[in-house]
Amino acid sequence: MIDAKSISTDLKAVREQSPLVHNITNYVVMNNTANALLAVGASPVMAHAPEEVADMIQIASALVINMGTLSRHWVDAMLLAGKAARGKGIPVVFDPVGVGATPYRNEVAAQILEQCRPDIIRGNGSEIMALANTKTRTKGVDSIMTSRSALDSAKELASQNGAVVVISGPEDLITDGTHVHTIKNGSLLMPKVTGMGCTATALTGAFAAVNSDALKAAAHAMAVMGIAGELATKKSSGPGSLQLQFIDMLYQLSEADIAQIFLP
Ligand SMILES: Nc1ncnc2c1ncn2[C@@H]1O[C@H](COP(=O)(O)OP(=O)(O)OP(=O)(O)O)[C@@H](O)[C@H]1O
Ligand SMILES: Cc1ncsc1CCO
């Protein structure tokens, strides 16, 4: 079961253990996600040279692969890092940014699924439907589907890949193909800041590093994301201030805040 107590327990573990999270992520969000990982208590490293990723995995506690701004060398690095992470046995979290928008993204996403075998996949409704090969419309990196409408696709994707699948949106849905957790925290302002989804994926890497139950780890990370986002929105006058307030809120978030705000 996911409750305020279990969320706080994992948040405390992240702050105490400060796991090193190796990110191969996109140019747009690199700084935001590194700061979000630091603010929540984890330790980020961004490394994408094919020459070094396998070595970096040897000291990392989780790998986050985000295909937001792809090119050939980056894909090589993602596949090398993914295989090294599988070999070492650390969790692999995958964000299929913009899958469904171009044939290249579809091809790369399929390679990552097959060769890196992610433990957790996090995307918005359109991305999860596209990844599950459900006929869907896509609009670049933003979703035009609700999370609820992507749930059947998410369950299928989870079962086929032996992974936990997270659909973010107005509600966050987290499934292993059988069980489904729902998190209703968040705010309408969050999708107005670029890379909030990428940040959710990065935080999921930190939580997966401290909790070997991938379903719970993913749900706890999404809850922290939604609760911090909701509290930060109350202090913001628009997307610009939300970006700053969100980082501060991740840093300050207390057990009492979680108990008061968590909306399953
Ligand atoms: N309409 C909404 N209401 C409440 N919360 C939302 C809403 N849309 C998104 N969120 C929250 O924003 C966060 C990011 O999710 P979103 O679905 O926007 O990711 P994304 O589309 O992958 O973003 P990006 O590609 O820019 O990183 C999630 O934690 C989610 O709960
Ligand atoms: C806007 C954008 N384009 C590629 S990655 C990215 C960040 C949000 O996913």
Ligand SMILES: [Mg+2]
């Ligand atoms: Mg996204």
